Amino acid sequence: MYTCIENKMILITIQMKKSIYLTGFLLLSLFSLSAQTLISGKVLDENKQALIGANVYIKGTVEGASTDTEGFFQFESTSNGEQVLVVSCLGYQTHEKKDLINNLKDLIIIMKQEELGLDEIVVTASTFSIGKSRTVKKMNALDVVLTGSSNGDIYGALQTLPGTQKVGEDGKLYVRGGETRESQTFIDGMHVLFPYTSTAQNTPVRSRFSPFLFKGINLSLGGYDSEYGQALSSVLPMETKDVASSTKFGVNASPLSIGGGGTYVWKKASVSANVNYTNKGLYSKVFPDDYQWKKDYRSLAGEVQIRSQLGRNSVHKLYLGVDRTAFIRTITDDLNNTPTRNFDLTRDNYYINSTFVTRTKNNYHLFFGTAYSYASNKYKNTNLVGDAFTDHESELHAKAKIEKSISKFYKLRGGFEAYLKNHSQTYEDNSSALLMDNDLQRNLYAGYIDNQFKLKKYLYANASARVEYSELLNSWNLAPRLSLNYINNGFQASAIVGKYFQEQDDDAMFSKNDIGRQESCMHYILSGSYELDGTVLKVELYKKNYEGLGLLQNDAYSSSGYGNSKGIDAYLSGESSPLRLKYTMAYSYNDSKRLFKDYAVESVPLFSTKYNASLSLRYSMPALKAYVGLTYSYASGRPYNNPNKSGFINSKAPEYHSLDCNITFLLSKNVILYSSVTNVLGRKNVYGYTYSNTANAEGVYNRKPIVNSRKQFYYVGIFISLKSDSAYDVSSF
Template structure:
């Protein structure tokens, strides 16, 4: 009986020692948070909030304890609490921030990828767009803010020249992204489109990770995955190609080779080029991928040989000039990515490019060589779901040599430059609706010992489908090799970007509106009509570019039809090169409009694609008239079409026609350096190298799963 009384007494003491913990959980707007869990860390004591956010539970614990509060969609919270203070708790939980990788600030950015949420194009779109002919730069020309001049095929962005855009593969710079060609004949991208699973195309305000580009960067990314065994064969009206991939579970090796010769094609469809040796190209690519336990290695090597000869008209000569051109280009890129633990990641990479181009014009020779190296080291740290930082260092080395030869003389000029850069950038999600990115890049070179470039972006998510964003940045770029061979101390040019963007994406429809202002300082000027050894260079040039872009895409309204409409308005004036005052550059189109439509015809196992491009006239200088840059070319319109027919899942016939209606645009005029006997400057119109281009190809894929095809290579 005595023991029973003792137990009853002990239990009564314990019951009387229980402590009640109660309070309320709300959000930042003081609204109740339902079904939140509150418990004492290290115990089973806890409770759950009701519909009013109130909670209450009992505990035998005493003294200072750690309370943890969790709720779905909220940031968890831990607070110290002295149980001797028996007052109701007022606890506030913040909304859980989205993963930073899921949020993209849209200002100044166009994305293409299968796994990226906010994309305006997929990789399949890039290579199946009519008129692109499988050329990445040609497809990008249908996006807002991008322009490609018909006479050279190079990418220009927001009123900037083609030299103001840099190209990167896996974060490593590509020194020579274009093929070689004679003057006023369009070039193409050097790299096969199927290599890239993601594309980030900047229209300005790009990340502090990249530099030495006044207007834009084009970032091409390969997939970090092992490719399956397959063989791909292509035969077309301009050449043939063969590709093979071997897969060993954790590693794969792909070899791709192609050969192009326009001689047979030129006999069927006569171009506006007087070939003495039609264009010939032989290229090879090697891609090695290996998956490691906590990392990935990707290595890419490419070789390209080009040979051509033609007679080219020149306004300074009575008879056409005999042009011969050979180019040898090789490029190597290796990228190593490693997870270091503790939410740290590392990327190490190196890229090396070599170009040897031999140009002969009548008896004059103008060969040049370029060796370019880029070494990159980058670290990424995810501090938590809200904050992510990158830290990196870049080193660039370029050696360029230009020869001038004639039967009696030879002159060699060269330049060598070393550039080092440090950068850091942090992205911070202040809450689920507001995200900021702050970066800075410091660059040092011989001509500019210290350049500092701040970058800032802010994105506001109105709701899951709408975003407003703003970007500002300072950007610098050194002079072209054509200038550096005469003056290696010329200062870097500068641009300031201001971009305001609205982005909407919901249920297969995308709307993108962007307004921008870009101001230029320290642009390079010279006192001769053409750059030569007697030219005097200064950094007294200024300028601006401003305008707006519109992009609308619809994949849903009509079954099997996807289309997009892209419009850009560009207003630009620059005082640069030998211009006496600020003028609209000759490479700027004030208005561009692209309409792209793709329709899948199920009964015919076919995809039909149409692209219509409208481009307004461009300014040009007529020396026969007073003043400067007084005239404009006529606007023009081109329509292109593709048809892809699937004979079977792995066999495709592809037909593509550029400039289907045979329009005859004039891109500009080439004027003689001196007037003729009548005092008139002779001129030659710059027109397309062919009225239309027709491509017919057969593509066959051999793979074990019988599902792979080359539809995304077309």
Template sequence: MKTRIFTLLFTFVFTFTLIAQITISGKVLGRNNKPLKGVSVTLKDSYDGATTDETGNYKFETSEKGSQTLIFSNPKFIEIEKSIQIEDKNLILNAELKESVSEIDAVVISAGSIEASDKKRATTLLTPIDVYTTAGANGQISSALETLPGVQKVGESEGLFVRGGTGTETKFFMDGNLVNNYFGNSVPGIKAMDRLNTSLFKGNVFSSGGYSAVYGQALSGVLALESIDLPERNAADFGISPIFASGGIQRINQEKTHSYGISLGYSNLELMQKILKFNTDFEKAPNSFGGNGNFRIKTSRGGFIKYYGSYDTSSMKLSSPNLDDETSSDKINQNGKNTFHSLSYREKFGRYTLNLGSSYTYNQNILHFSNVDQNGRSQFSNDIDSKGNYFNAKALIERKLFKISAIRAGIELNTTKEETWVSIAQKNYEFRDDITSLFAETDLEISNDLSLKIGARAENSSSINRWNFSPRFAMAYRISKEWTSSLAYGTFFQNPESRFFTENYQPHYQRADHYIFQVQRAADGRSLRLETYYKKYQDLIKTTTDFYRPITLNNNGSGYAKGVELFWRDKKSLKNIDYWVSYSYLDSKRDYLNYTESLFPNFAAKHTLSVVAKKFVTNWKTGFNISYNYNSGRPYYNFVTENGNTFLKNQGFVKDYQAVNFSLNYLPNLGKKDARAFTVLVLSINNVLGTKNEFGYNFSSNGLKSRAIVPPTNTFVFIGAFISFGTDRTQEAINNNL
């Protein structure tokens, strides 16, 4: 009897359950009606639910009744809730989910841009450690950038020569502030070094085209440097070598809310001139002395106030045989001084971020040109004393939109005041210009697979007395999990150099239009970038030369640059070896300055190749670094002016440029826990094989004689020791292949 009662009761409950349960099913779609797999579909406050399959379908049973809420969720999509009424019939309910855009997953716009920053998701390239450990870079950011696609290796003149552009077409910024005179004072044919120390910066964005509307007055590209916020701890640094000595301190308070630092340095090539064979006859070896200071304050809101100031002096004297008269010599005596100051303030106010900054530069460069006969008697002399005062101020406000989209706008002011005294003309040339710029830009993260950047910039120059308008557009699209593509377009304006503004002619803006397309793959410690571009020049300056000052003819110059670039970096395939390969092909023509026709620029090369490799051997406490640089032969042109007419007398190509560079860094304190100082011993050899490279030719006034423009020395050797007290960077050095 008990068994029958139990059986009847079980049958009744089971039958009631079957009758009470209903089925809920449906399909979940994403963008473009694409079925979504792995979406969780559940009844709120219950255990009933299911997960979508590969076709986006789900199905589950429930005994719940009445008004309920159905939840569709997945970490990559915006969660949605749907109200339903459960009665006695099965329900079919479809849903469409929108992608949840996150800073981690969103595709990054990278066309024309190579970035090393702790704030972005882009492949990290050329961090400060990368710069210091790139053989041949000599610890300079600009030299390290010459191993990347699109940057030409120009050994006789300072500047970043980008994609067929001159060195003046790239501008430099520190914490958003314009850096005038980024390179040291120099003489014709001798390349100056970077003024700013690489260790000042935690990241950089180098754009070889299509850059943000936040920046202007650059036809080719920009290098935006971001200084460190606060040092990790108190430290004292000292460096010594046959060519320089330096020392400095950094102090930070216990609460890590503010810090300050100072440093001094002196360099002189006289000793190395006696040891190595120099091609340049330095009667007085290049030497410089300088110092800098900084302070950084972290505000109560987490923002930062940063100041950096520097002062330096430089001098050199060199001699070379005169091309028109071999019995006489041309001499150049250079003396210069520079001071630079940068102040920036960054603060967040809810969704808004305020950036304020300003910079000031004073630069003086005095060049004394003379020609002396074989008896040392002066036959000709001319002094050129150039002084410049430059002030930059910028205000930018940014507002976050939704999760990671943003809109920003701002104003920038640039003031230039220059004076140049030319003794032979007994004339003082003055130039004054005030540029007012307005800009706005928005970052639109449409989805994790699609990002847009739309902006515009307008500028007014008092020396030109007109406005320009520059639209900018860029987008990125994720092709697959590992592959992304980027597209960029922009119009860019730049004032001609001040020397082209004369009493009889007032030039207007020079213009370049950029079109860039890129595909990139980043996965498993490897990255590949393929980029193609087209750059169209308009309104370039046409001149003829009359003594010191060029005679400006018009703004009718034009040109183009187009090419293909490849960059491959691999940290995984070869054990403990980090290497990268970059290749650039450039096709360019220019009709500008004194060019009599459209010609391939004499500062550019069609083919450029760089290979950089680094390895740290822990047991030997040593890092080994090697690089190879190749440029196909650059063209040279011999323009001669007779009876007021300029014509091309002859032309040709210099031989291909090649250099193998090597450096090693030895860490003697590695593994010593009680070491009170972190020491690095450095040996660096530029152009190990001693290849005799040429950059071009100088010609006599009649064009009949010539002399090759060569580096000051074919092979340069550097030995130095760097000691840091109060901080141990051993692990950092190992992790970054120092």
């Protein structure tokens, strides 16, 4: 049995139409003395399966109905003589039958599947979604919050997807054997230079952005199109919500934080604001961690977004986010017997994003955007008591793009963008001697063209190219990309090949060595997925070849490093309505090796895990007005270097296991209580070991494990809407 209802909005639309038809019929029956004729039949697809929710009506009237779960329809008509019966269903060609009204009964109507045009095609290879977006899985932002391991964090939720690798001590995104810097985040198409919060060592970071800010969160694990550059492994494009439809205000509180905000709506615009203050002092007294704090971790964050509908076809969005983080942690280095010091961090972060989207009379889609990122970091007692380190980094990103469907067989897209970056650092030792004064200005300019073709029924291709010019290296790069996709009735198969570039990291560029070129990576991907009645199965094979990686040899950097990564990802998601249960399962195998940074030989990188798996469950309890989320995560042990053994990167840490859960209660119409706990079983997960700089009297290097500062993290928060008729949705956005 198939359904042509693809989302709730379609279902609502169908039911509204059905109600209109029935209402119209009742009104007519009150005033008409005409004879009524019964119209009936069944609507099937080409495989003789019932089509649910097909719209059936007499052309030019309000008489009609929708098909039921068996594809059956019937309604009464007051029309006479020859009439046209119309049957429409999403994804199928509209069917019209012209006949005498008395002959329109006990019909069997076969609907032919509609051939999708390029505007309707969405290729889901290597892409996973959270939010009301356009790819494999359509969820709302609560699915981020209710993922057992997420703690309401976007990146925490994404790490339950295949292709991601568990690096638990920092919580950042690592994809298919790539470093975290190889995964880049974009909001409304514009780059975010600093997507993570600042934390103490071995404490997982969080996203700086609430999931409720976005209508779509799409993680592309590779093979992404030529609009995106400067990312060797993956991109995370996130789309903000459009103009809000209602005014709302709310507050939230927990043992760690307090905040509030709201949205004000007028005719064709809305403005939203949110502020949150976090201080872990009280929490640390109740649940102490392994660190000593002179001043507890604290942060103050605020954000504002203005969204305006400018006419029928134009939208402008402006976003501003600012935050300050500070703490002083007492550090004692027992391994090397260095003096105790009070490590002092103050970080200021700013992000501005402005986009304008419009459609012309000739159906050209135009986009203009600018984004500015800035971070100022001030450290004291970094390596020595009394030293000082400053780090300031900024980026201006500007982009313009155009899109036009030339015909139903060809769509053209293209654009230009510029990245203007500056990074400066200074370091003074405890005698105020200036030992470091780095300043790096690097500008990059790029253009791309993207051609989408419909080759024949169910078969589509994309051929694109991206050209980049690095002003610092005075070099040009060409990145061609090609994909072939077969899409038919829930089944997709894709083959993708493409080249990707990224500038060397700042450590290499600060060295003043002749780097010569950017890093590059070739992606080869084979993907297959099938979706039926809300259940999604997806399997992908991939291979990545790296060249030009930054390599430190004899105290000098070069671009002669290289590497490779290959593996398989599998994903299954679905739900059981009778059990009120949603589930996702993910499995990843990755085999990667690199010669880069200060590696002596080609080795498995320290951040890589060969096996990763997760199982996430979400269970609803209507009687209690509650949701329960559970996530079990597994990762094989990560490699590390043991100086007490021969060889390089010669040992492996224990396996990672964690069971995380959360419970959400709707206490009343406008109050939500949210609670979560990580690592329920209290397992001590070890990510590797830190060794002393010198051997002891027995010739052995002492060590201590790299573990999280807390085995478990508990959270309880309450969210209150100040509008009496709706629940506060965790974020005012």
